[in-house]
Structure formats: structure tokens, C-alpha cells
Amino acid sequence: MRGLQGKRIVIAGGATGIGAATAERLAEEGASVVIGDIDLMGAKATARRIAEAGGTAVAVAFDLADEESIHTLVDRAAAELGGVDGLYNVGADLSDGHLGRDTDLLEMDPAVWRRTHEVNLLGYALTCREVIPRLLAQGGGVIVNTSSGAAWGGEPRRPAYAASKAGINALTRHIASRWGKEGIRCNAVAPGLVMGDTQKQRDDQRLQTLALKVARSPRLGEPADVAGTVAFLLSDDAEWVNGQVWSVCGGMSLRD
Template identity: 75%
Template sequence: MRGLRGKRIIIAGGATGIGAATAERLAEEGASVMVGDINVAGAESTVKRITEAGGNAIAAEFDLGNENSIQELVAATVTEFGGVDGLYNVGADLSEPTLGRDTDLLAMDPAVWRRTHEVNLLGYALTCRSVLPYLLDQGGGAIVNTSSNAAWIGEPERPAYAASKAGINALTRHIASRWGKEGIRCNAVAPGLVLGDKPQGDYVPPAYLQVTRSPRPGEPADLAATVAFLLSGDAAWVSGQVWSVCGGMSLRD
């Protein structure tokens, strides 16, 4: 892909799964990658694979639910790489105590909603806010956020998760609209069921296993390829979009 070599990109949630695969793909394309994650051992494993393959990457401990941690991740990227050109937000709280207890509205626990939105939505807003001044100062850059098909399919459960992802879609469009004329592109990807990206404790609705129109479930590399494209120069005229990367699980205009 054109326009990735030499770019400095933050992966906010790169220890495993889609985030790790994207970090590796970007490094293969010649980008320098800051791999941030609360799972620092996982982030270090991702970086080890990248560096052993000849790429350039650094691992950093990072908590998407903590504003100071977010600011430190961006500052570390600027210090280590001399600047930042792009951001991929992929982290989320998918744990059993949070996503696993995200039931219907009558059975809701407000603490689940608060935690979900603090990490999944507010965390993304804060990472974008922290990166934007650097992108604006250099005349532009690219941001990709991770949404979900859950934002529009209307599940009978997981309303907090779905609402957080719908908020990410709105956040993405806001950034693209507000700063597009200043060279900022912002898009989102909405994965379907991606196997190999499910840490222990994640909850996957059984119906998800039935509705994909692809002959196989997704793999982290499927999303990595799309995210790499959206961060690259080849996607210079793509902004404000939420792309379903789901094997046909969701069909929409």
C-alpha cells in the first residue's frame, strides 16, 4: 500500500487479536508502530514478532479507561518516533464482568453501562483528542476506530455495548466533519464474528455463529488489511465512513 512507509502509528489495544494483527501488518508496510495495551506482556509479544521480522515497534502499558495513561501513550509515541501520523483505536472491555453482564434493559446494572462507555466510547474520544493536535500541526493524519455490527442490528441483549459502538460511529463522523478540511481523515471498521480474537471470558451470542454469509468466520488479518488500507495513502479520499468487515453478516447501504 502507498503512504504507510515511515508513518508513525499508535495502536490503542495491540496485545492480541485484531490489534496485534494490525500492528504487524502496518509494520510489514513500513510503518513504525507504538503498541499500547493494558496487557503489557501481550503488547511486548506483538512487538517481539514485529522486530524479529525486521519491523520497528515499541510496546507500552496503557489503560484505555484512564485519561492520564492515554496522554502518556501519545507523549511516548512522539518522544520515541518524533511525532505521530495515525491512530487505530481497537481496545474495549470485553470481559465477563462487563460484556458478559450486559443483559436487557430491565435487568441492567448501571455499573456495566458506566464501565462500557468509559472504556469503549470515552476512551476513544480521549485518544482522538490527544492525537489530534499533533496531526493538525503537521497538516493532517488518519484515525480509524473500531465499531461493531452491534451498533445497528438491534440485538435483544448487550444494549450498553451496542450504544457505545453507535457512539463511536457518531464520534468518527464528528471528527471527519470538523477537521476534514484540515487534512484529518477519520473512519471506522465494524467487525463481525472474528475467531482468534476472543480472550477467555468474552461472550459471543450463539446466533452470530449462524448468520455470516461467508464460508468462514473472520480472522484478525481480515480487519488488519482493511485498517491498514484506511490508514494508508491509498484511502486518501475515504473519510467519515463506517465499513462493515463481517463476511456479509450485515447487509446495509
């Protein structure tokens, strides 16, 4: 891909799954990455694999729900790499204690909604706010956010999660509209069911069977499937793509 060689990318949530696969793909394309995650050991493991393959990666302890932590992540990236050219937001609270308790509206726990939006939506807004001035100062840059098909799928459960992802879509369009003319591109990817570490551990056969039934592809997703799309959107090859939400879901959802 054009324009990833030498780029400096912050990955907000890169210890495992899609984030880790994207960090490794970006490094393969010649980018340097700072991997932030609440799972510091996992972030270090991802950084170590990149370094062993000849790439440049730094692991940083990072919490999307902590504004000071977000500031530290971006500051550390600028200090370690000499600047920031792009941001990939991929972190989310997928814990059983929060996503697992995201039931229908009549059974809702407001604490689940608050935590979900604090991490999944407000956290993304804060990382973008932290990065945008640095991108403007150097004439532009790229942000990619992670949404979900849940934003428009109309599921009978997970309304807090779906609402947070719909908010990410709106945030993405806002950034592209507000700063696109100043050289900032902002897009989002909306993965379908991707069999990352968390999904494999849960081994929800009912969900996997349902996902395969509605998909137009013969298999479920892998983290590398999304990583390739994110790398493209961060690259110069996607220079004319801005304000978009791309489904990367094996055809699980079809929309205009």
C-alpha cells in the same frame, strides 16, 4: 499499499487479536508502531514479533479508562518515533464482569453501562483528542476507530455495548466533519464475529453457528481480515475515504 512506509502509528489496544494483527500488518507495510495495552506482556510479545521480522515497534502500558495513561501513550509515541501520523483505536472492555453482564434494559446494572462507555466510547474520544492537535500541527493524519455491527444490529442483549459502538460511529463522523478540511481523515471498521484469542478461549459454539448461518461467507473472521482493512484506511490509498463506517463481517450484515 501507498503511503504507509515510514508512517508512525499508535495502536490503542494492540496486545492480542485484531490489534496485534493490525500492528503486524502495518509493520509489514513499512510503518512504525507504538502498541499500547493494559496487557503489557501481550503488547511486548507483539512488539517482539515485529522486531524479529525487521520492523519497528514499541510496547507501552496503557489503560483506555485512564486519561493520564492516554496522554502518556501519545507522548511516548511522539518521543520514540519522532511524531504521530495515525491512530488506531481497537481496545474495549470485553470481560465477563462487564460485557458478560450486559443484559437487557430491565436487568441492567448501571455500573456496567458506566464502565462500558468509559472505556469503549470516552476512551476513544480522549485518544482522539490527544492525537488531533499533533496531526493538525503537521498538516493532517489519519484515525481509524473500531465499531461493531452491534451498533445497528438490534440485539436483544448487550445494549450498553451496542450504544457505545453507535457512539463511536457518531464520534467518527464528528471528527471527519470538523477537521476533514484540515487534512484529518477519520473512519471506522465494524467487524463481525472475529475468532481472536478471546473468542477462541470462550469457544461459544452457539454463537459461532448463528454467525455462520447469517453470514454470506463460508467462514468466520480472523484478525488478519480486519487488519487488512485498517491498514488500507490508514494508507494513502484511502485518501478519499472520510467519515465512513465499513462493515468487515463476511456479509453478516447488509446495509446501504
